[in-house]
Amino acid sequence: MQHALSVARPPVLTFPGRSGETGARGGSLADVLRAVASGDQDAFARLYADYSRMVHAILLGRVPRRDVDDLVQDVFMTAYTRLGALRNPEAFGGWIAAIARNHATDHLRRSHEQEALPDEMPGGDPIEAETLAILDVVHTLPEAYRETLLMRLVEGMSGQEIADRTGLSSGSVRVNLHRGMKLLREKLGAEGYD
Amino acid sequence: MTNDYLWDPSATPDPDVERFERALGRLRSTPPVPVLADMVRRKPDATGPIRWRTARFLAPSLAAAAAVALMIASTWQTTRSAASWEVASLEGQPRVGSTVITETGRIAVGQTLTTDASSRARLDINTLGAVTIETNSRVRLLAARADQYRLALERGTLHAVIVAPPRQFVVDTPSSRATDLGCAYTLHVDEDGTGLLSVTAGWVSFEYRGRESFVPAGASARTDPEFGPGTPRYDVADQRFRDELDLVDEGPRMKGYAMGLAYVLEHASVHDAMTLWHLIPRVASADRGAVVDALAARAPMPDSVTRDAVMRLDKAALDQWWDALGLGEANWWRMWTVTPR
The missing domain is CATH 1.10.1740.10 (RNA polymerase sigma factor, region 2, helix turn helix motif)
Incomplete structure (x- = not known):
């Protein structure tokens, strides 16, 4: 030690x-x-x-x-x-x-x-173009959604883990994840990624 | 509910979320844990984080505090050299992490030193030697222990002059590991991970996934993410010879291999015996005999070595033949331990 x-x-x-x-x-x-x-x-x-x-x-x-x-x-x-x-x-x-x-x-x-x-x-x-394209769109999301989504999708943290680490309530994290994902899909769809 | 997977990764996967995980998961990264002792040394005025509601507890005993300070100082002295290296700006404004180095600074294990088009820097490694980092380079300090000093050259050029015992200074590149055997050398890595090692004094071993090159002073070896360290060749060899050797290094399945090998075997001089020896295990087995014969014509096989043993790539036989080349004994560099990547 x-x-x-x-x-x-x-x-x-x-x-x-x-x-x-x-x-x-x-x-x-x-x-x-x-x-x-x-x-x-x-x-x-x-x-x-x-x-x-x-x-x-x-x-x-x-x-x-x-x-x-x-x-x-x-x-x-x-x-x-x-x-x-x-x-x-x-x-x-x-x-x-x-x-x-x-x-x-x-x-x-x-x-x-x-x-x-x-x-x-x-x-x-080497990072594939798709990864960078999605990251670019994530960067346009509101801060709360952006951070929560990156903790979940990049770092592999669970919702509860995100809540424990950030000090946010479980409800807030859940809302951020779902609204952030909805917004991400909409924006990617608008850019032709769906 | 499909979206449960977004909350709980152990739930039934949602294919859409999985797609995002796959794409964005490539960005995951775990930089090395910084070394506490070095952080304290970087902020000596802060005396570490002990202000954390503790000052009033320490205050009653000035003697104890003085003793603690003395011991901290002692610890700094003993850990300073091991935990970090001094960085000096030679030109422009190199950066350690996000910190600009205007004159001198330090780099700790896990940190990166970056130079741009107008900056250069020098790493002073205690009594071990010095490493100059040229423009447009990026190096990371991976280890600074008493028994091993290790850098990763991610891109750019470094010049190392090492006076420490062999095998203590190691530089990783995307496609090879250069282990110092008491020498001076230049190592360059391009943005695509290919690179070139040029040795000006002593020896450097170049290794990647079991493929080894022993590069003496006056010689160079390429490195490539596809095949690892290339075959060393003396810099005085003519350009055509070096170009054809590059084709051979790309492997038997590549166009140009056969003609390249034929050229190398025909035009190799006695001086190139070192190159031919390296080629024996690298060429296609069908071509091995021709390489063995070409080497034998320039550096006679020792009596204790049989052609069959060399054709079987018997390590002892290959080492004995190497010893007969007059370039030093193979046992000398076989002493180092190759760390699996």
Whole structure:
């Protein structure tokens, strides 16, 4: 077990957590965050495994595909260094989602100030034209639908998983999925993809 | 209800949703987990995330805090070199992730260094050596352990000058893995995944899915996603020889293979024995005898080696013949472990 900074372990903290909720595998989310704060690399890996798909989907809905992987890492770096600002561990999902959205906004702002690169850089994994065409249409959907659909269709998360990670209610996620899918079909149909 | 599948992927599949899953699922990606120690080092003023409602708990004991700080500093010192490399901008504004490097910065495991048409950068790898990243390149740091340093060159060009023990520095490309055997070399990868390795000092092994090339100083080898590392050839060989060898590398089913092989076997010099040795297992079995004979005419087969053994691709026989070429012993580079891709 790797403890990169185990010497920096803070005193035990107590968080009010929902009964029975486990954030990352092997403990409550508060426990995992506490371990991460102490520099536990394994706990950080668990947190990353549980939330990186959500962060990836949020970024994929906002920035060019070639930049998403790097930004996922940047988001987790920022979250780690600002973990002290998180007051309620149950809000972690919404909190890191907000960091991801802010990073995407900052990234786009910086990108506009620099030389533009084509969105699709050859040499990476070949992505079929159909995939990119659908992604283009997803980008035109309202934010709530866009993010939820990408978590479901790209990352393979279930509706309940999306609700657990984002902090949204199950009802909201269900509505976002169904309305988003309906809108996606309509827009693709209008572009001749049906 | 059909749409239940949209909510629950374990429900009866909805063909329409499945179609979207197949198409968009190609965009799924899991970048490597960042290393915490390196993140703390990047933000030393933040002292990690310990401000998380803990400062007041730590405050009562200044002595303990000082001890913690000392130990953190010690940990930084011991993990710094292993967790990240220094990046220096040589020209323009290279980027590590989304961060622009104006003078120097660091790259952590999992991060990418990107240069555009007007930027270049240098990676300083502690005592191991240095790697220059040319324009329009993208590299990712895959591992920075004490026993292995690994980069992925996704596109562009890098120059590596490595002074560390052999086999510690590895560069992955889309169609090969270059393992340093104590050397200096240039590696280029095109946007379609093809590439070229040119060695200027020492040796580099080039490997992909069991196909190996051992490339000495003064020689080059192509790499291609279709067939992996190409047959090494000395750079002094004439252009026609190199072109025909390229056709041979594309395989027996490709147009030009037979004529290319005939040209190579006829025009190979004594100096090209290294190239012919590599061709023995690569050509069609029906052509193997001709290659063995061509090599034997330029570098006599050792007495301990039989033609039958070479024709069977007996590893010991091939290695003994290699040793007789005077290019160093095969055992030397056989020591490294090939990691399955």
